Amino acid sequence: MSGGLTVVGLGPGPAAWTTPAATAALAEATDLVGYGPYLDRLPDRPGQRRHASDNRVELERARHALALAAGGRQVAVVSGGDPGVFAMAAAVFEAVETGDPAWRGLDLRVEPGVTAMLAAAARVGAPLGHDFAALSLSDNLKPWEVIERRLRLAAEADLVLALYNPVSRARPQQLAQAFAVLGQIRDAGTPVVFARAVGRADERVTLATLAEVTDIAADMATMIIVGSSETRLVARAGGGAWVYTPRHYGGGR
Amino acid sequence: MSGGLTVVGLGPGPAAWTTPAATAALAEATDLVGYGPYLDRLPDRPGQRRHASDNRVELERARHALALAAGGRQVAVVSGGDPGVFAMAAAVFEAVETGDPAWRGLDLRVEPGVTAMLAAAARVGAPLGHDFAALSLSDNLKPWEVIERRLRLAAEADLVLALYNPVSRARPQQLAQAFAVLGQIRDAGTPVVFARAVGRADERVTLATLAEVTDIAADMATMIIVGSSETRLVARAGGGAWVYTPRHYGGGR
Numbered sequence: 013m014s015g016g017l018t019v020v021g022l023g024p025g026p027a028a029w030t031t032p033a034a035t036a037a038l039a040e041a042t043d044l045v046g047y048g049p050y051l052d053r054l055p056d057r058p059g060q061r062r063h064a065s066d067n068r069v070e071l072e073r074a075r076h077a078l079a080l081a082a083g084g085r086q087v088a089v090v091s092g093g094d095p096g097v098f099a100m101a102a103a104v105f106e107a108v109e110t111g112d113p114a115w116r117g118l119d120l121r122v123e124p125g126v127t128a129m130l131a132a133a134a135r136v137g138a139p140l141g142h143d144f145a146a147l148s149l150s151d152n153l154k155p156w157e158v159i160e161r162r163l164r165l166a167a168e169a170d171l172v173l174a175l176y177n178p179v180s181r182a183r184p185q186q187l188a189q190a191f192a193v194l195g196q197i198r199d200a201g202t203p204v205v206f207a208r209a210v211g212r213a214d215e216r217v218t219l220a221t222l223a224e225v226t227d228i229a230a231d232m233a234t235m236i237i238v239g240s241s242e243t244r245l246v247a248r249a250g251g252g253a254w255v256y257t258p259r260h261y262g263g264g265r
Numbered sequence: 266m267s268g269g270l271t272v273v274g275l276g277p278g279p280a281a282w283t284t285p286a287a288t289a290a291l292a293e294a295t296d297l298v299g300y301g302p303y304l305d306r307l308p309d310r311p312g313q314r315r316h317a318s319d320n321r322v323e324l325e326r327a328r329h330a331l332a333l334a335a336g337g338r339q340v341a342v343v344s345g346g347d348p349g350v351f352a353m354a355a356a357v358f359e360a361v362e363t364g365d366p367a368w369r370g371l372d373l374r375v376e377p378g379v380t381a382m383l384a385a386a387a388r389v390g391a392p393l394g395h396d397f398a399a400l401s402l403s404d405n406l407k408p409w410e411v412i413e414r415r416l417r418l419a420a421e422a423d424l425v426l427a428l429y430n431p432v433s434r435a436r437p438q439q440l441a442q443a444f445a446v447l448g449q450i451r452d453a454g455t456p457v458v459f460a461r462a463v464g465r466a467d468e469r470v471t472l473a474t475l476a477e478v479t480d481i482a483a484d485m486a487t488m489i490i491v492g493s494s495e496t497r498l499v500a501r502a503g504g505g506a507w508v509y510t511p512r513h514y515g516g517g518r
Contacts, residue, residue, distance in 0.1 A: 023284065026286075027285070028284060028285045028286035028289070029284050029285075029286055029377070030284070030285070031276065031281060031282050031283070031284055031379065032280070032281045032282075032283070032285070033279075033281035033282055036281070070512070094379070094383045094387075095387075095391075096383060096386045096387055096391045096392075096393050096394060097383070097393055097394075098394070098395075098512070099394075101387070101390070101391035101394060101509070102391040102394025102395065102509050102510060102511060102512045103512060104391075105390050105391050105394075105499055105507050105509035106509065106511055106512070108499055108507070109497065109499045109509075113502075114502075116499070116500060116501050116502040117501075117502035117503065120507070121387075122386075122387035122388075122390065122391065123387065124282070124379050124383040124384050124386070124387040125379065125383070126284065126347070126377050126378065126379055127383065130347045130349060130350070130377040130378070130380065131377050133349045133375075133377070134347075134348075134349055134354070134374075134375035134376065134377040135375075137354070137358050137375065138348075138349045138354035138355040138357070138358050138375065139349075140349050140350055140399075141349060141350075141351070141352075141354060141355025141358075142351075142355065142401070142407075143398070143399065143400045143401060143415055144398065144399055145396070145397065145398040145399075145419065145422075145424060146393075146396065146397055146398075146399070147396045148395070148396060153512050153513035153514065154395075154513060154514030154515065155514070155515065158423075158514050158515065161422065162396055162422045162423070162424065165418045165419070165421055165422035166398065166418070166419070166422055166424070168418055169398075169414065169415045169418035169419055169422075170411075170415070171398060171415065171419070244362065246358055246361055246362045246369070247369065248369055248370075249366075249367075249369040249370035250370065254358050254361070254373070256354070256355050256358035256359065256362075257355060258355060258359055259323070259351070259355045259356060259359070259406050260406035260407060261406065261407030261408070261411050262407065262408065262411065
């Protein structure tokens with residue numbers, strides 16, 4: 013079996029955030045498999061086949077990619093951001109575990125990328141400068157009680173929180189529930205960053221406090237970062253502020 | 266004031282993991298400021314000045330860089346990985362907050378990169394495929410009790426853990442203490458990844474279980490990833506295994 017499969021992360025948006033290693037993996041592929049809008053970001057290459065799907069069928073898409081690789085193709089599974097963070101890599105390994113035993117003999121690789129929270133953090137300063145947790149608010153794949161328990165414990169641990177998949181059409185009310193949980197533990201003045209579509213033409217970054225969050229719109233393209241008790245604002249001369257979380261904790265320097 | 270400062274993340278090691286945006290920011294700089302070994306990874310450019318320091322003086326280095334920018338230079342502060350994750354960006358904003366008020370008028374940017382945990386995860390599969398926490402075990406800048414409390418709460422939340430700065434000459438015993446805390450909460454069979462110097466010539470990746478960790482050597486170049494209760498091994502046909510954390514929780518698919 014001479015085929016192989018690489019799960020490739022494009023980064024959060026512009027080509028300037030796609031690593032050269034990811035670009036090389038895409039160039040070597042005979043077949044690209046991925047969510048349509050991710051494939052649309054890539055240049056056409058003669059002879060390279062594209063297999064676009066919508067974004068609801070990760071496991072099916074992973075199985076299709078593995079079957080192509082098992083048939084001798086060199087497949088790139090295309091993911092936004094980093095493929096290992098709330099993206100396609102876990103689906104591929106789940107498909108391997110539960111699928112054709114021959115797939116365990118394939119040359120499988122993961123090519124890392126810049127995940128959305130890093131780009132969002134960079135836009136406003138360094139809110140992830142100290143211990144943090146990355147949580148998905150999507151309850152498609154886990155019970156809401158698990159999400160709420162994790163939010164509560166992470167807030168009690170005084171971790172900065174990066175919230176992926178904060179809202180969707182099917183569950184518009186859950187972000188408000190998440191903020192209500194955090195509001196019981198974190199101070200009302202805690203800085204909160206809403207960073208939508210960072211690096212893209214429709215980028216929109218909003219700073220707020222935990223007391224103000226219900227006034228801010230969020231959608232599936234929004235990354236939300238909630239500060240710890242130590243996260244600070246630094247006023248900029250021209251107005252606005254940077255946000256950062258100090259490397260030290262409890263005033264020790 | 267025409268100077269500016271960009272905090273640039275090189276990614277975990279090879280140039281193929283440095284984004285084109287980071288490379289462009291480095292090319293535009295008149296001055297590079299950073300830890301010597303990071304600067305050594307960069308090509309010489311005629312006319313570009315280098316200001317190397319050791320890795321213990323982040324705040325001093327940040328102030329030096331800001332003073333250069335305030336003097337009209339275009340400065341790149343060079344960081345490994347992502348500059349916002351346990352790296353230089355937080356030190357720069359701390360220096361701005363506590364330094365010359367004129368620095369608040371500077372053009373300050375952060376250029377994100379691939380942080381070490383993403384590269385480590387990619388090498389073994391997708392262990393960060395679901396909710397996780399990134400914690401530094403360094404107690405240079407926070408009390409050990411804070412670290413232990415965060416480990417305990419993150420383990421109770423059943424988050425995957427990415428442990429940065431796991432050990433140093435000054436505190437060789439703390440990693441064992443951290444594992445002892447986790448061992449009270451997590452199952453002895455929990456997969457643990459030791460990923461040292463990923464992407465570099467001396468890369469070494471070891472899979473173990475939580476029961477076996479005391480036999481594995483770790484140093485400051487090692488990233489450790491501790492699985493959640495859901496993290497799984499998938500045996501490879503040629504021996505060894507991939508590690509991944511499913512996108513779903515509690516068996517719901």
